[in-house]
Amino acid sequence: MRIAFTTKGKDWDSQMDPRFGRTDYIFLYDDESEETLIEDNTAIQNAAHGAGPQTAKKLFDLSPDILITGNGPGGNAAEVLKKSELKIYIGAGNMTVKEAYSAFKEGRLDAN
Amino acid sequence: MKEVVVISGKGGTGKTSITASFAVIGRDNIVVGDCDVDADDMHLLLEPDYKSTEDFYSGYTAVIDQEKCTACGKCMDVCRFKAVDNKIGKFEINSADCEGCGYCCVICPEKAITMQDAYVGEVFISGIKTGTEMVHARLKAGADNSGKLVARVKKIAGEIAKKDGKDLILIDGSPGIGCPVISSLSGADFVILVTEPTPSGIHDLKRVFELIQKFKIRSGLIINKHDLNLELSAELKDFAKNEGIKVLAEIPYEPDFTKAMTEGFTVVEYNNKTLKKILTEAWAEAEKEIYKEVIK
Amino acid sequence: MKIAIASGKGGTGKTTLSTNLADLCAERKDFPGIILADMDVEEPNSGLFIQREVQKEIIRNKMIPQWDKDLCSNCGVCDSICRFNSLLKLGKTILVMPELCHSCYACSELCPENALPMQMQKMGRQTIFNTDSFIFIESRLDVGQEQAVPLIAQSIEYIDSKYPKDFLVLLDSPPGSSCPVIEAAKNSDFVILVTEPTPFGLHDLKMAVNTMREIKKDFAVVINRFGIGNDAVIRYCSDEKIDIIAKLPDKREIAELYSKGKLVHRDVPEFGKELKKVAKYLKRLSDRRNNQ
Incomplete structure (x- = not known):
């Protein structure tokens, strides 16, 4: 299973980014191979509008099974994410990546 | 660190006025961000010192290199926004009309058109009278607020809060239901x-609440001038109850609000004990909600 | 007046x-x-x-592009042209987000296959x-x-x-x-x-x-x-x-x-x-x- 996190940094102790569209990084973890992959999303700061759909497209290309984030994607981004078959869990905005992962494992996050 | 947005x-x-009052009540624990850049009025109450300024660019505008331009007019043909002027054979972009779509730039056979970042205004970091800092912005005439500008203001406010060890970012949010308000809410x-x-107050509240629900952010309600129309106030309270919104305060119609503002004060610094009490209690209620851990 | x-x-x-x-x-x-x-x-x-x-x-x-999947060759030109993030290429699909579209016609007129004709959409x-x-x-x-x-x-x-x-x-x-x-x-x-x-x-x-x-x-x-x-x-x-x-x-x-x-x-x-x-x-x- 491949899990994507919206994060402010590049490692397990980084803070989660509660924003979806304007998240700094997408942190991707494959819990079978235990490999991680960091997608730099900081260039999204330059998008005046439509940051949400643009990040959603990146996620589509990465095609994880699960997305863990803070507030959840806005309308347009949600529209794009419908095209990917992934499950979205929210409410992890104030955690570190590590904490968010265990919260997810223990079923403490809300499905969006 | 928590982020609270007022909309x-x-x-x-x-x-x-209410946001600035909360900034004064919470004093040195709060970093303030003004994202209501179409009516950036918070600076009139919080005495910013404009200690640092950065230029802000958002979107694009097309620029024609006159050296390369052969005046073929293709750019003018494709522009849907009538932004290309033909001044006796000299083609120029009117930046006020240019939407930054980049069609002319792609179509130009001479590659004479480049898309440049559009200057829209300035972002300031200021020390304010509460002893902390405020991040605010000013747009040039005719420029639009954008999700990008709101995100920038919030990002700087977050960095300041982190550096100075402050617990809370208080954001005066953007109006409407478009991109700037979505960006205001994102991460709150x-x-x-x-x-x-x-x-109109009820109608607009319901519209913006739809957005909040989409983001699943907890919220509290303040009914200002509640005694103007008690029937509609009751309707607002019913709405809040049904939607699980905590009513933080009902504030009476009170000329002292404006009087305080006219003298450059927030209403809690003014000689009106009733209002000060209501707002102080409202903030205390809000803080309880903000720090309430949602434990499962 | x-x-x-x-x-x-x-x-x-x-x-x-x-x-x-x-x-x-x-x-x-x-x-x-x-x-x-x-x-x-x-x-x-x-x-x-x-x-x-x-x-x-x-x-x-307003006029927005409408994707015709039978004509589309999946070249992605439209996605690379749109500066409003209102049109995205998602694998083999083109997704248009009408609310973000500024009706500039660039994607539609520059599509080599004419697969994005502009059509009226209620605003x-x-x-x-x-x-x-x-x-x-x-x-x-x-x-x-x-x-x-x-x-x-x-x-x-x-x-x-x-x-x-x-x-x-x-x-x-x-x-x-x-x-x-x-x-x-x-x-x-x-x-x-x-x-x-x-x-x-x-x-x-x-x-x-x-x-x-x-x-x-x-x-x-x-x-x-x-x-x-x-x-x-x-x-x-x-x-x-x-x-x-x-x-x-x-x-x-x-x-x-x-x-x-x-x-x-x-x-x-x-x-x-x-x-x-x-x-x-x-x-x-x-x-x-x-x-x-």
Whole structure:
């Protein structure tokens, strides 16, 4: 299973980014191979509008099974994410990546 | 660190006065961000010192290199926004009309058109009278607020809070329901809604609440001028109850709000004990909600 | 003659002025006809104050690309061209987000396979109402649409084409100083800026004045809720040689009538008296224009 996190940094102790569209990084973890992959999303700061759909497209290309984030994607981004078959869990905005992962494992996050 | 956003949908509800009052009540624990850049009025109450400034660019504008231009006119043909002027054979872009779509830039056979970042205004970091800092912005005439500008203001505010060890970022949010308000809400821990008991106040509140629900952010409601129309105030409270919104305060119609503002004060610094009490209690209620851990 | 009624900041009384003024002007019969057009397309509120009957509803459309998957070769040119993030290539699918589209036609016309023809899509509607005394027109953007300008432009075009030039058209404009209000103002003969005599009102008025000067539009000021605040707005207008047409008084009674969705000028004589100054000002303005 491949899990994507919206994060402010590049490692397990980084803070989660509660924003979806304007998240700094997408942190991707494959819990079978235990490999991680960091997608730099900081260039999204330059998008005046439509940051949400643009990040959603990146996620589509990465095609994880699960997305863990803070507030959840806005309308347009949600529209794009419908095209990917992934499950979205929210409410992890104030955690570190590590904490968010265990919260997810223990079923403490809300499905969006 | 928590991020609290104050929004209202409709203008003129007292949102900015109330936000500035909370900044004064919370004093040195709070970093303030003004994302209501179409009506950036918070600086009139919090005495910013404009200690640092950065230019802000958002979107694009097309620029024609006159050296390379052969005046073929293709750019003018494709522009849907009538932004290309032909001044006796000299083609120029009118940046006020240019939407930054880049069609002309792609179509130009001479590659004479480049898309440049559009200058829209300035972002300031200021020390304010509460002893902390505020991040605010000013747009040039005719420029639009954008999700990008709101995100920038919030990002700087977050960095300051982190550096100075502050617990809370308080954001005066953008009006409406478009991209700037979505960006205001994105990443927030708690939303304070300010409204008034008028038909437009109720209508606009319901519209903006739809957005909040989409983001699943907890929220509290302040009814300003609640005694103007008690029937509609009751309707607002019913709405709040049904939607699980905590009513933080009902503030009476009170000329002292404006009097304080006219003298450059927030209403809690003014000689009106009733209002000061209501707002102080409202903030205490809000803080409880903000720090409430949602434990499962 | 077309008059845009605008304000830098929301909630200063634009709608109160527009609705009451339309009603008063109709009563005075200075003009052969009166039209009140609510151009605050994101939040049109004028209608809440007017007894009305629908005469006609017009669907307003904008042009957006429609993806034809049979023609598409999946080259991705469209995605790389769109600067508004309104069109995305997701694997073998092209997804268009109409709300973000600016109708620039670039993707459609540069698509090598002609797989993105532009088609009409509803963005809102314009409704024409009859009232006892004037024509009321409301333009309303659908929820989620981001582009107010095309709807405002189409709505004003319609008014220009349907009604005689000597009618008085009042455009209740969107708040702020950005594109939507500029669109309403630049298509008008004159702009009335509504403000409050407070520091907030003054600051926002200055931004609106800058915008009007930038687009070289003639304007004057109406002060609402006169009696609160201070005289800084009056001093500013006098320094800048800006006409103050009227000072609408501040009264709790007015706020209460507003909260009940009622007109004010008949019930509150002090308000009515000041409003008359605005009506007369517009009459003089129109006479002067006709003599030119």
